[in-house]
Amino acid sequence: MIHVVLFEPQIPQNTGNIGRLCAVTRSRLHLIHPLGFRITDRHLKRAGMDYWRALDVHHHENWEAFQHCPERPERLWLFTTKVSRLFWEARFQNGDGLLFGNEGAGCPDWLHAAVGEPWRLNIPHANPAMRSLNLSTAAGIACYEALRQIGGVPPANSPPTTG
Numbered sequence: 303m304i305h306v307v308l309f310e311p312q313i314p315q316n317t318g319n320i321g322r323l324c325a326v327t328r329s330r331l332h333l334i335h336p337l338g339f340r341i342t343d344r345h346l347k348r349a350g351m352d353y354w355r356a357l358d359v360h361h362h363e364n365w366e367a368f369q370h371c372p373e374r375p376e377r378l379w380l381f382t383t384k385v386s387r388l389f390w391e392a393r394f395q396n397g398d399g400l401l402f403g404n405e406g407a408g409c410p411d412w413l414h415a416a417v418g419e420p421w422r423l424n425i426p427h428a429n430p431a432m433r434s435l436n437l438s439t440a441a442g443i444a445c446y447e448a449l450r451q452i453g454g455v456p457p458a459n460s461p462p463t464t465g
Contacts, residue, residue: 303329303330304327304394304396304445304448304449305374305398306399306402306445307334307378307399307400307402308331308332308333308404308441309365310334310338311333311437312338312339312404312405313338313437314339320437320438320442322353323442325354325358326455327445327455328455330358330359330373331357331358332368332373332374333359333360333362334367335362335364375397377395377399378398378401378417379392379394379398379400379421379444381400381402381424381425382408382409382414382423382424383433383434385422385423388423388425389425389444389447391423392423393451394451398448400441400445400448402444404437423444425443
C-alpha cells in the first residue's frame with residue numbers, strides 16, 4: 303500500500319481528484335488539517351464522486367497529530383520544486399508515504415527540514431517558465447511510479463494490504 307499525504311490542501315477539486323486516485327489504487331489518503339475547505343464541499347464531492355465512500359482516508363488535526371498516528375507510513379518522500387533530485391531516483395517500498403504541500407505555498411521550510419534532504423524529490427518539467435504541476439497531477443504521477451516499483455495496483459478481487 304502507498305500512503306498519499308496532503309499537508310493542508312486548499313482546493314477541494316484537487317483533494318477530490320486525489321481521493322479518487324487513492325480509491326482506485328487502494329492507497330491510503332492522509333489529510334493534514336487545517337484544510338482550505340470543508341470536507342462536505344460540493345466541489346470535493348463532485349471531483350471525488352462516489353469514490354469517496356470507498357476511500358481509506360485518515361484526518362489529522364495537524365502535523366504533530368499525523369506524526370503520532372499508528373497508521374502513519376514509516377518512510378515519507380516529500381515532493382517539491384525546491385530540490386533537483388528526480389523522483390525516478392527514489393526506490394519506493396510498500397508502505398511508503400508520498401507527501402505533498404498545499405497548492406499555494408507547498409510545504410513550509412520546517413517540514414522540509416523535518417523530512418530531510420535525501421527524502422525530497424522533484425518531478426521534472428521541460429518548461430522552466432512554468433512553476434509546477436497541478437497538485438492532483440503530481441500526486442497521480444508519484445503514486446503510479448511508486449506502485450510500479452512495488453508491483454503495481456492490487457487486483458480488484460484481492461484483500462486490501464497494510465503497510
